[in-house]
Amino acid sequence: MLIWLIIAVLVGLYMAWNIGANDVANSMASAVGAKAITMKQAIIIAGILNFLGAVFVGCHVTETIRKGIVDPSSLSTSIVIYGALSALLAASVWITIATWKELPVSTTHSIVGGLLGFGIVAGGAINWIKVGEITAAWIISPMFGCVLAFVVFSILHNTIFNSKRPIKRCKIVAPTFIGLAFFTIALSFLFKTPLGKNLEISEITAIFYSGIIGILAMAGGYFLILRFYSNTSNGIKSVESTFRWIQVFTSCYVAFSQGANDVANAIGPVATIYTITKTNELSSSVEVPFFLLIIGGLGIVLGISTWGYKVIDTVGRKITELTNTRGFTIDFSAATTVLIASKMGLPISTTHAVVGSVVGVGLARGLKAIDLRVIKNIVISWAITIPSAALMTIFIFKILVGIT
């Protein structure tokens, strides 16, 4: 039994490595591209924030991956171990192929596809309602990111750029968004989380505390802007430079949300196997062990520092025409989308939320040129990923059952 756990941890680490390698560019590329932070800072910030998101908010999605899609309670323990391991292996192999072929495949879709394969081969213990919710989230999340980005950018455009005193407006609008982001983050920490339970915070007080934190952050942001940009000229350029450092913060917001959502792709199946090896039964009441989330966080950090920086660099070079306000809008919208999904326990693709947000800014005429063929490729990859990962899982599962 222990051998399966060790293999699972290793494959889980590899999945986490993939997330760090491929997807951290989502959070850091715009800030690095805009030269708001250096690559080294990006790696450190992304590492810490992904880790924090994974550890503190990663539990919801991990629960879904662990037992929300395939209900293990009706299956024998060994079948569940083989199934979870097969799904994880299949997703890893698929992601490796996709990386090599440069297909825009999401780790989330791969692991969910894998779990579906497991559910099918193990005799249909699939929770189709949950699968339906997840599928809906995959379609809705990019759209939500798109609409949010469109609205946020239109607000920035109408309140700041079209005003006669852009800097004056900026001093009010920018802190408002900072406050909103902090409110969402604080809420994600406290609302229905183990932390919230430990602190004995009810749902209403959680909202109340988060509101206070949001208002404090807003005031903090206001004074910071006042302190650093009180004497600069009253033009668009100084608005952009104000948003430059706000972008550092929104990058953190994306990295945090990403950790909260994506770590489950790597750790969810490992958590399943861990629970079985430890208790030798399928207790579904045990919470995701803390140290597994830490392993996931570490894997992501490894991925960023060994490969992710290259992707950040590539994307960063491509977005030279992306100004700080645009980068801010994309970050803010994508991170909010991902964090909301994470709280709902819905595994979604962070990348798709970012792509949706990019399109949203584009629709608000904020981007000079984007290539919409990318969306077509995403949809195609999406459609191939589910059956491929599922079939591969079935195949690996049969082998595992055969050799034991």
Next chain:
Amino acid sequence: MTTNPLTKIFIKSPFDPIVKHAEITKKAIEKLSAAFTLFFERDYTKMEELCKEVIDLETDADNLKAKMREKLPSGIFMPVSRGDILDLINHQDKIADQAENLAQWLLIKETNSIPLKMVEYMKKIMDINVKIAEAYVNAVKEFKEVIETIFMKKEINDVMKYIKTVESLEGEIDRIQFTLRNSFFDFKEIDPVSLYYTTKIIDIISDISDKAEASVHRIRILITKR
């Protein structure tokens, strides 16, 4: 190697190259105007040099045009329509085409066949063309600003100002052309080939301004808020 589509979604916009293309066009017209003066001074060695430079600039503009078109894939999404941008590139390129065309005709070096009475008018048209080229480049530059500031009213007004300058200068050329056309039969004694040469040159220098005007009309379509 990555699965991340963000490496592909951001692509270079055509607005910088369009400004560059307009600048090349302006340079070509300035050189052409200098060559035109030398043509009437019968300083052919220097004129030849300038005409060749105009021809080279037109080649540069052509290459840039091809590059811009390649970088406008069918899936591109911009604040303005891809078709309108392609249309602008198409029209803008014709300005330099006509500059080259005239350079070719000047290289025939038949200054003597042009009736003296026409010369002043022709020089005047050419001078206006230089002014048009200047206003045109400014219109394109401001158009880029319009895109960057997301159709800010002030920038749109700036473009409109330059568009109107180009239009009124083109009107001036039209009026000169009208005068010339009216005096056409005063030159009955000139041999037909010389007259053909003369009218050809007049047509082309006027056409430069027509092409510039057609291009600013494309810009006007592009900045009209939909």
